[in-house]
Amino acid sequence: MVKSITIFTTTTCAYCLMVKKYLGAKGLQYEEVNLDENPERQQEALEASGALTVPVTVITKHDDSQEVVVGYNLAKLAPAVA
Amino acid sequence: MADTTNTPKHDVIIIGAGPAALSAAIYTTREDIDTLLFERAVPGGLAAVTDWVDNYPGFPEGIAGLELANNLQKQAERFGAVIELGEVLKIVDEGKWKRLETTSGDMLARAVLIATGSDYKKIGVPGEMEYYARGVHYCATCDGAFYRDKRIVVVGGGNSAVQESMFLTRFATHIDLLVRSTIKASEILQVELQKYVDEGKITVHLNVVTEEIVGEGSQVKKVIGKTGGRRVAYPTDGVFVFVGLKPNSEFLKDSSIELDHVHLVKSNENLQTTMKGVFVAGDIRSGATMQIASAAGEGATAALKIREYLEGHKHPIQN
Numbered sequence: 434m435v436k437s438i439t440i441f442t443t444t445t446c447a448y449c450l451m452v453k454k455y456l457g458a459k460g461l462q463y464e465e466v467n468l469d470e471n472p473e474r475q476q477e478a479l480e481a482s483g484a485l486t487v488p489v490t491v492i493t494k495h496d497d498s499q500e501v502v503v504g505y506n507l508a509k510l511a512p513a514v515a
Numbered sequence: 516m517a518d519t520t521n522t523p524k525h526d527v528i529i530i531g532a533g534p535a536a537l538s539a540a541i542y543t544t545r546e547d548i549d550t551l552l553f554e555r556a557v558p559g560g561l562a563a564v565t566d567w568v569d570n571y572p573g574f575p576e577g578i579a580g581l582e583l584a585n586n587l588q589k590q591a592e593r594f595g596a597v598i599e600l601g602e603v604l605k606i607v608d609e610g611k612w613k614r615l616e617t618t619s620g621d622m623l624a625r626a627v628l629i630a631t632g633s634d635y636k637k638i639g640v641p642g643e644m645e646y647y648a649r650g651v652h653y654c655a656t657c658d659g660a661f662y663r664d665k666r667i668v669v670v671g672g673g674n675s676a677v678q679e680s681m682f683l684t685r686f687a688t689h690i691d692l693l694v695r696s697t698i699k700a701s702e703i704l705q706v707e708l709q710k711y712v713d714e715g716k717i718t719v720h721l722n723v724v725t726e727e728i729v730g731e732g733s734q735v736k737k738v739i740g741k742t743g744g745r746r747v748a749y750p751t752d753g754v755f756v757f758v759g760l761k762p763n764s765e766f767l768k769d770s771s772i773e774l775d776h777v778h779l780v781k782s783n784e785n786l787q788t789t790m791k792g793v794f795v796a797g798d799i800r801s802g803a804t805m806q807i808a809s810a811a812g813e814g815a816t817a818a819l820k821i822r823e824y825l826e827g828h829k830h831p832i833q834n
Binding site for chain 1: 556557558559563564566579580581584585600648649650652654656657658659660661663733753
């Protein structure tokens with residue numbers, strides 16, 4: 434079960450929009466961290482994903498374990514938020 | 516022939532959801548032709564990840580690629596187009612039906628439009644895959660923000676390389692643009708580029724063949740290029756690659772749909788491929804001009820040709 438979802442995005446990123454649309458269509462709440470508006474949180478995104486890219490979706494489960502999905506990757510995102 | 520009784524059926528399945536596909540869908544759905552689009556990545560295709568589009572008619576000031584893509588999608592959906600996320604793996608000709616093997620199971624269509632477009636090519640040099648998404652990137656609008664106040668190398672000399680270099684100046688302190696031969700971008704982009712060169716934001720290096728991307732640990736440090744027989748190092752924090760397009764036609768390689776020598780789909784004057792009832796439009800078509808406006812026009816043409824084809828091959832859908 435999903436406890437919380439955080440998505441790291443940038444303003445112009447089309448793949449970020451797709452992740453948001455997907456989660457929205459599933460009725461899932463998420464916190465968005467726009468790295469254009471919050472550049473100080475880039476390191477957080479990098480540490481979570483190991484990549485200098487967005488979108489990065491961090492899914493925290495009820496047992497506080499985390500899954501990180503890099504990019505718009507439905508094959509990983511769908512089971513992670515199921 | 517496989518049993519078709521329980522397989523989902525559509526009048527038209529459009530493979531892709533870029534400008535050609537969405538334009539076609541606007542035309543087919545407005546005529547009440549049952550249409551399903553199948554997209555494996557982002558609706559809008561490469562247009563959606565392009566910073567700014569200045570040459571699409573009707574937008575005198577230009578338009579953000581993402582906004583144009585969203586508008587096309589909304590317009591198609593307003594008339595009833597449905598976009599399903601997934602991938603088509605194979606097209607099989609079963610006469611009046613075309614069977615599409617997809618990641619969501621098999622589907623049948625009376626007509627198919629291939630509008631899968633292209634993706635950016637890789638350079639194919641050492642270091643490129645090792646630093647993929649950790650210093651080597653193919654989407655400036657996604658990953659440019661990670662290079663605030665840093666140096667960037669952009670590889671390429673076409674419209675995308677020049678356009679995206681200019682976009683990246685909003686983040687980077689300086690950009691080295693490595694061009695294999697000469698700049699191939701449009702005149703207007705070249706004029707625009709010159710302004711950034713004059714301001715010292717971009718340096719253009721012509722006749723440089725990128726040979727290697729070198730890093731230390733997890734960070735890219737430099738790009739090695741060969742010019743005039745010498746190997747030259749370009750120090751950088753990241754590399755953005757725009758060296759041309761690779762057609763998304765892998766799923767057709769074992770079909771009877773004929774491809775040209777660069778794996779683009781061949782078609783006749785009706786945009787019909789060598790498989791009857793299967794049409795093609797946009798960047799994936801052999802002879803395409805790789806422009807968003809052309810893709811949209813071809814999508815509309817293909818839709819009208821599909822309508823003619825369906826009218827000549829009437830048989831009711833029985834789901």
